[in-house]
Amino acid sequence: MxxxxxxxxxxxxxxxxxxxxxxxxxxxxxxxxxxxxxxxxxxxxxxxxxxxxxxxxxxxxxxxxxxxxxxxxxxxxxxxxxxxxxxxxxxxxxxxxxxxxxxxxxxxxxxxxxxxxxxxxxxxxxxxxxxxxxxxxxxxxxxxxxxxxxxxxxxxxxxxxxxxxxxxYGPGQRPGMAIARFVQLARAGKHIPVYGDGTSQRDYxxxxxxxxxxxxxxxxxxxxxxxxxxxGKPVVLTEMLAAVADATGRQLRVSWLPVQPGDVPLTHxxxxxxxxxxxxxxxxxxxxxxxxxxxxx
Ligand SMILES: NC(=O)c1ccc[n+]([C@@H]2O[C@H](COP(=O)([O-])OP(=O)(O)OC[C@H]3O[C@@H](n4cnc5c(N)ncnc54)[C@H](O)[C@@H]3O)[C@@H](O)[C@H]2O)c1
Known part of the structure; x- marks a missing residue:
């Protein structure tokens, strides 16, 4: 075809x-x-x-x-x-x-x-x-x-x-997406700005x-x-951060910020x-x- x-x-x-x-x-x-x-x-x-x-x-x-x-x-x-x-x-x-x-x-x-x-x-x-x-x-x-x-x-x-x-998510993902940004900042040992209170969930x-x-x-x-x-299985933001820490082998330095407009609390x-x-x-x-x-x- x-x-x-x-x-x-x-x-x-x-x-x-x-x-x-x-x-x-x-x-x-x-x-x-x-x-x-x-x-x-x-x-x-x-x-x-x-x-x-x-x-x-x-x-x-x-x-x-x-x-x-x-x-x-x-x-x-x-x-x-x-x-x-x-x-x-x-x-x-x-x-x-x-x-x-x-x-x-x-x-x-x-x-x-x-x-x-x-x-x-x-x-x-x-x-x-x-x-x-x-x-x-x-x-x-x-x-x-x-x-x-x-x-x-x-x-x-x-x-x-x-x-x-x-x-x-996966290899080559857009650099602006949360996982890509968090991994990049974690590997650089920099602060990670995270929006919300950690309870939002995404069905990655x-x-x-x-x-x-x-x-x-x-x-x-x-x-x-x-x-x-x-x-089919939403991942809580704090779990995602833990996975970033495990996969990169780094301790994360997280700065919590207010929820951004347009963000939804859950996708499932x-x-x-x-x-x-x-x-x-x-x-x-x-x-x-x-x-x-x-x-x-
Ligand atoms: N990545 C996700 O989590 C996600 C989730 C839901 C839906 N989508 C949709 O999947 C599709 C691909 O997403 P992605 O993450 O690979 O994004 P991406 O930005 O990497 O890919 C989009 C591609 O479209 C091209 N493009 C943009 N405007 C164009 C135009 N006017 N003419 C020709 N090409 C143009 C860009 O150059 C880019 O290569 C998009 O339609 C996106 O909305 C992505």
Whole structure:
């Protein structure tokens, strides 16, 4: 199969491209190597055809879709807190870029896509969150953009699996994400600023598990369907800090700060549908994933 991966040079995209290639698919990447974080950390996979371009540009998207059988749509501005400070690119790229891609697919007769949506669409709902729960109270522009993009996917009439990813971590993860920052500061022996009182919980999901779920979601896409991909076992922030200390072998110097706007106290995936529909389950326990991540640095 010829697969277009938008955002294929980013954290999850690099892992996904490798998995597609390993199973025999031809991979084309569309990525603009944006400056949301250091572009030197992004990698164009050597086995892929790489187009440096913008998913918001209809002509670029149309060219990229030539001879393509299926699309993995990961290109986006990520990051909850950043979206509160500067929401504009989230609307332009996450919503507008998705719409441009869907229109290009319809024009080219490409029907199948897996879309990287986000657990953030559940807002402050608590958990465990299932796909049928309301998702109309986003706590940030990022969450709103992902929900809006899902709705455009639905309205397209194409075969789209919208995979709601729960905090993804692992080798190559974005430097702004909590685990990456904490590990880097711990290794440097510096103070770690931590927001909240330590009781918040995140349903961390190791990147290889996300990749296997995205591939299944792509292969099974028929009509529009939403599916959660999450570890299914939320980790309390203090446990995460302990895992950082263990994996780095450092004693942490933590400075506690007030909760940040947009932060939700809990994410917890109900992964029943992923199990029954896709036959998917997460395989990498959090502590092991942390050891693998730190070993990769
Ligand atoms: N990492 C997570 O925990 C997480 C959780 C939920 C959802 N997601 C979603 O998964 C996807 C991948 O996330 P990631 O963590 O790998 O982020 P990332 O920032 O590493 O990857 C996104 C990629 O998209 C590219 N991009 C951005 N704007 C573009 C544009 N206009 N045109 C073309 N390319 C563009 C970037 O250069 C980058 O390589 C994103 O859609 C993100 O919202 C990630």
């Amino acid at each position: 010829n697969v277009l991966v938008t955002g294929g040079a980013g954290f999850i995209g690099q892992h996904l491209c490798r998995a597609l290639y390993a199973r025999g698919d031809s991979v084309r990447v569309l990525d603009n190597f944006d400056h949301a974080y250091d572009p030197a950390l992004k990698q164009a996979p050597p086995f892929a055809e790489v187009v440096r371009g913008d998913v918001c540009d209809p002509a670029v998207v149309r060219d990229c879709l030539q001879d393509i059988d299926a699309v993995c749509h990961l290109a986006a501005r990520a990051g909850v807190r950043e979206s509160i400070e500067d929401p504009e690119p989230y609307g332009r790229v996450n919503v507008g870029g998705t719409l441009t891609l869907l229109r290009g697919m319809a024009d080219r007769g490409v029907r199948r896509m897996v879309f990287a949506s986000s657990s953030s669409v559940y807002g402050n709902a608590g958990g465990p969150s299932s796909e049928s729960d309301p998702a109309d109270r986003p706590a940030s522009p990022y969450a709103a953009s992902k929900r809006a993009a899902e709705l455009f996917c639905f309205a397209s009439g194409l075969d789209v699996t919208a995979a709601r990813l729960f905090t993804v 999901t190791y990147v290889s598990d996300i990749v296997s779920g995205l591939l299944l979601g792509l292969d099974r896409a028929q009509g529009f369907r939403i599916v959660n991909l999450g570890g 995936a109900d992964i029943g549908l992923a199990r029954t529909w896709l036959g998917w389950r997460p395989t990498v326990p959090f502590r092991e994933g942390m050891m693998r991540y730190v070993a990769s640095l």
